[in-house]
Amino acid sequence: MFIRFFKSNNASALLFLPVIAIVIWVYGFIHPIILPVKHSMPLYELLAGIFVNIPWLSTLIGLLLVIGEAFLLNFIVNENEVLEKQNYLPALFYIVFMSNNNAMLTLHPLLFGNLFILLAFHKLLSSYRKDNAFSQAFDAGLLISISTLFYFPFVVFLPLLGLALIIIRPFNWREWIISFFGAVIPYLFVITFYFWNDRLDYLFYDKMFYQFIREKPIVDFPMTFYFMLGIGWMVILFSIFKIILGVGIGSQRTKKSIVILVWTLFFSALSILLAPEISTKYFSALAIPSAVFCANYFSHIKKGWWAEFLFILLLSSLFVNLFA
DSSP states (O other), X not given: OHHHHHHTTOXXXXXXXXXXXXXXXXXXXXXXXXXXXXXOOHHHHHHHHHHTTOHHHHHHHHHHHHHHHHHHXXXXXXXXXXXSSOOSHXXXXXXXXXXXXXXXXXXXXXXXXXXXXXXXXXXHHTTTTOSOOHHHHHHHHHHHHHHHTTOGGGGGGHHHHHHHHHHHSOOOXXXXXXXXXXXXXXXXXXXXXXXXXXXXXXXXXXXXXXXXXXXXXXXXXXXXXXXXXXXXXXXXXXHHHHHHHTTTSSOHHHHHHHHHHHHHHHHHHHHHHTOSSOOGGXXXXXXXXXXXXXXXXXXXXXXHHHHHHHHHHHHHHHHHHHHO
């Protein structure tokens, strides 16, 4: 039912994706959560601070970001031939993975960070077989750097710039230098601003490194959370196993894109180690590669009943965790 519909590449799926997101996010509107902006990175503090006293608006903007990023991920996957078959499964799984716990149903910094990581990912993939990719390299560096100004642990994605250029392009030292300048420029502006206002130490201590040096709170999760987590990771591991088995299948562009996504998964997991606390919202970085891997896995399942059963099990565990 669900998988068959979104696997069909039927344009009407574009209407149903927001409906699924809204149904899941209803809990966020009933029980809105407002995250503190204190000690957060400058761009998140600037934007989220506007809505900090309006819970429903904060939740609404978070929902719109998830829907927009789901559509953007689907566009990137289809436009750059990341998967063999075009469908709407990447968007579907992105919405599910970005909405699986009440802590995620609000305007948190990784929502903004993921947006800029997606845009950087598109820039890197679109550089495939271009004579030169100076603008793409610069833009990718700039976008990843901007993502860290919303959520600093995304600094781990900076090495992905070099790895992606190695994987997808012939070596060109100028592209590497240009990508480095793209990554540095946002911080030149930010550091200059804080230095001019005699608050440079505040930037380093309170914004960038406070989350690492403070004592991390212990979070006690209910059993329903571990049930949902177990089902989710089972599906993701099935999908990763399928990717590994089929890494040699498809066009060169598809294979190179998959390798970059595998590295993205690695750096996403690394960013979790730098998270300020143990919370599901910090797993959001995993949603990008995981959604693509799951889309690939479910689009290749030959037994339709098994695909539908797995997805309904995943969706049911999500609702049990939210409403139980």
